[in-house]
Amino acid sequence: MHKLLVLYPHPTDPEAFKAHYEGTHLPLAAKLPGMLDHRYTFEVHAEPESPYFALFEADFPDAATMAAALASPEGQAVQADVPNYATGGAVVLDYPVLTR
Template sequence: MHKLVVLYPHPTDPVAFKSYYESTHLPLAAQLPGMLDWRYSLDVRAEPGSPYFAVFEADFADAEALAAAMSSPQGKAVQDDVPNYATGGAVVIDYPIVAR
C-alpha cells in the first residue's frame, strides 16, 4: 500500500477555499486512476500555531500506481487545478505503508 498526503497551509480566503475544493477540486481528484480510497478534512486541529488548514489522503496499491495516476491526464488536471484555490500552496508527500 502507498499513501499520498496533501497538506494545505492556511489560505487567504478559507470560505472560497472550502467552496472550490469541495465543488471542483475533489471531483477532479476522485477521478485519479488506480486510487483505492481517499479522505479529506477541512477541520485540521493541531497544536497552536499549526501551519495547516486542510489535509487530503489517498491510498494506492504501490508507488508505481501513484506515479501512473499523477502522470495521467486526470493527474495533470488535478495538479494544474491547485493554484485555483490553494493560495497558501500545498505540501505533497507520499510514502509506503508498512504493516505490522
C-alpha cells in the same frame, strides 16, 4: 499500500478555498486512475496551532500506481487546478504504509 498526503497551509480566503475544493477539485481527484480510496478534512489540529488548514489523503496499491495516476491526464488536471484555490500553496508527501 502507498499513501499520498497533501497538506494545505492557511489560504487567504478559507470559504473560497472550501467551495472550490469541494465543488471542483475533489471531483477531479476522484477520477485518479488506480486510487483505492481518499479522504479529506478542514479540521487540522495541532498544539499550539496548526500550520495547515486542510489535508487530503489518498490510498494506492503501490508507488508505481500512484506515479502513473499523477502522470495521467486526470492527474495533470488535478495538479493544474491547485493554484485556483490553494493560495497558501500545498505540501505533497507520499510514502509506503508499513505494518507489523
